Amino acid sequence: MDRIDAMRAFVNVVNEGTFTQAAERLEMSPQLVSKYVSQLEERLGVRLLNRTTRKVHLTEAGIRYVEHAQQVLDDIDDMDSQLNDLQEGARGRLRISAPVSFATLHLAPMLADFQQAHPAVSIDLQLNDRKVDIVEEGFDIALRIGHLKSSSLIAKYIAPVRLVICASPDYLARHGTPKSPSELKNHRYLRYSYMEHDMGLPATEWLTTTGRHQEGDLICNNGDVLIKAAIQGAGIAIQPTFISGDAIAQGRLNVILPECEPARLGLYAVYAHRKLLASKVRCFIDFLDGYFGEPPYWDNFETGE
Known part of the structure; x- marks a missing residue:
């Protein structure tokens, strides 16, 4: 018995759920897959699978064995890949x-x-x-x-990735430059809709405590759009400098409340x-x-x- 082939047959039966599906994946007959698994169990001296007409179920020994077997097979595949990479780049x-x-x-x-x-x-x-x-x-x-x-x-x-609070000089001239977070509640906010959830960033205090979504706010799932809107004087945005940096360098946006920047x-x-x-x-x-x-x-x- 080839121990690696038997181990691969067993792992595929577990992953695919049936001997037939495992055989299709391995491009061999179900009988040979079953033989490999039986020989593996005989060699180990324990039953790894409980078989029914429709499904297979792992025994306690099978649960322990499959994790180690999968790791061994992954290591073998990775070793082969690594050696091929050395040859081919x-x-x-x-x-x-x-x-x-x-x-x-x-x-x-x-x-x-x-x-x-x-x-x-x-x-x-x-x-x-x-x-x-x-x-x-x-x-x-x-x-x-x-x-x-x-x-x-x-x-x-x-x-x-640094986040800055910014707005256009025109917007700040018309609405005033906030000097503290409490003053932000009266301003229009250009909100990135993925900010709190997908980026793992909690909402800043002035958003959670002042009942945002007031008239004039803009919500969008694209930071480029929000920065372009900010340049046009639509409101205040919190955006990464990889989006806003050029506009800040060119004077089209001003950074405000730098001491209140969110964590990077x-x-x-x-x-x-x-x-x-x-x-x-x-x-x-x-x-x-x-x-x-x-x-x-x-x-x-x-x-x-």
């Missing part, structure tokens, strides 16, 4: 999910530089501000902005947990690290660069 299609505004404003030069360094890697970039399911939707990497919650995924910190967020590269990464993923993450500068170049408006 980074290659293949890299599927990336990224936030709309950040990708539109800052990713194109980076991707061009990356592909120049790794010409055998093709990029499939999908822009979406919702939180995608990396595994279910088949992404290799997702770029995310926020305070990330713990999960089974791995998150590599890439750069800080982070830009992260998120990927599924694997001990050994495919070369294309590892090379992309390494390339991202430090690419945007420290501090990031979009914060250079403070130095006039």
Whole structure:
């Protein structure tokens, strides 16, 4: 009996739910899959599965064994992939999910530089501000902005994301420049609808305590739109400097109440947990690290660069 083949047959039966479906996935007969599992149980001296005519159920021993078996198989697959990468280098299609505004404003030069360094890697970039399911939707990497919650995924910190409260000089001339958070309650707010939930950022105190959604507020799920509205004098916005930085540097927006800035967020590269990464993923993450500068170049408006 090939122990690895038997282990792979067992894990696929568990994952697929039946011997027939596992056999289809492994491209072998159900009889051979059943034989492998039976031989594995005989070798271990324990029953791993309780079989019925329609389904299989893990025994207590099976529950313990399947987790270790899956890890062993993952390590073998990763080792093979790693050795192939050493021979071939980074290659293949890299599927990336990224936030709309950040990708539109800052990713194109980076991707061009990356592909120049790794010409055998093709990029499939999908822009979406919702939180995608990396595994279910088949992404290799997702770029995310926020305070990330713990999960089974791995998150590599890439750069800080600063949020500023800002408005146009014209708006402030007409409505006055707030000197304290309490004065913000009388102003129009340009609200990013994903701010509190998807980005992991709690609403600022002046939003939660003053009963917002008053007349004149604008809610949108795109930061570019809100910054353009702020430039036109529509109200006060809280937006990342990777969107607002250029307008601030050009004097089209003024930062107000800098002492009340929300806590900084982070830009992260998120990927599924694997001990050994495919070369294309590892090379992309390494390339991202430090690419945007420290501090990031979009914060250079403070130095006039």
